[in-house]
Amino acid sequence: MIKLSPSILAADFTRLGEEIKILEKEKIPYIHIDVMDGHFVHNISMGIPVIESIRKTTSLVLDVHLMISNPEEYIEKFAKAGADIINFHFEAVDNSKRIINQVRATGKKCGITINPETPVEKLFGIIEYVDMVLIMSVYPGLGGQEFMVSSLDRIRKVYDYIKKNNLNTDIEIDGGVGLENIRDILEAGVNVVVAGSAIFGAKDISADIKKFNEIFKEFDYK
Numbered sequence: 001m002i003k004l005s006p007s008i009l010a011a012d013f014t015r016l017g018e019e020i021k022i023l024e025k026e027k028i029p030y031i032h033i034d035v036m037d038g039h040f041v042h043n044i045s046m047g048i049p050v051i052e053s054i055r056k057t058t059s060l061v062l063d064v065h066l067m068i069s070n071p072e073e074y075i076e077k078f079a080k081a082g083a084d085i086i087n088f089h090f091e092a093v094d095n096s097k098r099i100i101n102q103v104r105a106t107g108k109k110c111g112i113t114i115n116p117e118t119p120v121e122k123l124f125g126i127i128e129y130v131d132m133v134l135i136m137s138v139y140p141g142l143g144g145q146e147f148m149v150s151s152l153d154r155i156r157k158v159y160d161y162i163k164k165n166n167l168n169t170d171i172e173i174d175g176g177v178g179l180e181n182i183r184d185i186l187e188a189g190v191n192v193v194v195a196g197s198a199i200f201g202a203k204d205i206s207a208d209i210k211k212f213n214e215i216f217k218e219f220d221y222k
């Protein structure tokens, strides 16, 4: 089952509750929440209080993407705030397995995120321990960037590794995803799709979600 995870970074924050209601109406499974600390990435976005508020208004799965240094200091806090999936960056830590264990101890799902310039082979041997691999298809820190086509090959490598090792790890893609490139992305092996501008920048959010869902149906055999 392919899942859409709209990134609220592109939402209208003055109407966030209403926009989340649209996602619910369209039966979207996940909400992608981009946390930026101004240190691991240049920008500062949102944090724990925003997640707590969203948690109160929805039961959708909160897919939290931590673009922060020292994630180990915050895992429990994000879990308590209501995150369901906690994604940390491979580049932000020295010992991925320690962070994975820390997330596991909270009872939440764990994802590991990889930047475009980091070879995906570095995750081989770690993928076994996570629920999800989040492949960045733009440099993290900003919405609305162009999709890096080189990501397709990276997705294929991770997909092959997962299949070869009989795992059922999710592969999530994040950055520059739209209706024009989604087929290539799904073909490569992605099953969780983050989209910010393509959803919240649309004139009619519901209509765009429906278009994504139609395309997803073509790939649901995967």
Ligand code: DX5
Pocket: 007, 009, 010, 032, 034, 065, 138, 139, 140, 141, 142, 143, 144, 145, 174, 175, 176, 177, 194, 195, 196, 197, 198
């Ligand atoms: C970038 C974020 C993305 C971003 C995607 O650092 O991780 O989730 O919001 O936005 P779009 O879909 O507009 O590229």
Ligand code: ZN
Pocket: 007, 032, 033, 034, 065, 174, 194
């Ligand atoms: Zn993200």
